[in-house]
Amino acid sequence: MILIYIFIFIFGLCIGSFINALVYRLYEEMPIAKARSICPKCKHQLRWQDNIPLISFIFLRGQCHFCREKISWQYPLIELATGALFVLASYFVFLSSSSSYYFIILLLYYFITLSFLITIFLFDLKHSLIPDKISLPAIVVVLIFQIFFWLGGEMPMGLGLKNLSFVAISAIIGGSWFALQYFLSKGKWVGGGDIRLGILMGIVLPWPHILTALFLSYIVGALVALPLLIFKKKTMKSEIPFGVFLVPTTLIVMFWGEKIVNWYLNIF
Ligand SMILES: [Zn+2]
Incomplete structure (x- = not known):
């Protein structure tokens, strides 16, 4: 092993x-x-x-x-x-995983999704940009996997996906959340690439997990931005690319989403 x-x-x-x-x-x-x-x-x-x-x-x-x-x-x-x-x-x-053919597909799904997300993270970190050449193929490929999982009746673990509509709801929430900020700020708070990343996050993290990821990304963002602001490394105006926070939180929720939701529901 x-x-x-x-x-x-x-x-x-x-x-x-x-x-x-x-x-x-x-x-x-x-x-x-x-x-x-x-x-x-x-x-x-x-x-x-x-x-x-x-x-x-x-x-x-x-x-x-x-x-x-x-x-x-x-x-x-x-x-x-x-x-x-x-x-x-x-x-x-x-x-x-239960069946052997299914676990090969599941492994493939994780390796490909992780590769897309790491590429987006690195590109955004270095160039403050999420190119469509990466985000659009990622959306298509991850969606195909989710449709396959839905047809096969077995879902990636930890995400409790019951219905394909949960993927659609999540993608709409993820995309419109950033689209709204994009239009309100005329592209100053977030870039167009963040809208595509929001849609991708939604497809990776079916309802309700997209909410956990969005919420968590603001906490992580604040934790990173505050010390930088205090120590004057960055000013309010200097942009920290948001994808740098969105990708790690997507990964956290991808692996531990179900645990986080259960923990949260137990508190209230
Ligand atoms: Zn050299």
Whole structure:
């Protein structure tokens, strides 16, 4: 069993490495399928041994082999986070799943959804933008999975989805919540990409879990923004991209949504 988890972790590291390259290439408008990566500073083509997730960063001591330019901590951190999230998702899947064909689909669902969300998170963090090239395919793919789960009569665990309409309600709430803010503020509070992310959150988190995620994102946002405001790192005007808060809260509710709702209902 431990071997399976190690394998999944390494697989996650590789996907994380791909996400790093994908975000860089999308932003630079480079072809995604270009064979070799280059150093952003000296444009030198990387050797194969500079391209191994995590290992290369450690052996290169965080520097480019050619120009000694520092490699951003973003690279190993995204790789580690992707590996860890893949392991967490498979842990939940192995706990819950009944039939073997269903668990393969469920694993696939989590790996793909996580990859989309991590890509959105990284792009928004670096460029304060959520590109439609990522959010729109994510909406379509996750929706297809949910329809499949609904037809199969088995739902992703922890979310208690009883009806496909719960997905639709959630998507409408998620999308219109940000659309409303977008129109009220004329695009100053949130961007158009946040509307698409809101719809995606709704499809990932069927009713009532979308509410938990929206609520939680404001708490997390406030917890992060307040110290930054107090220590004058950011002013009220400087924008912290909202997707940076929305993605982690989506992940939390994706894994522990049912527990949070039960806990909440027990208090009142
Ligand atoms: Zn270099």
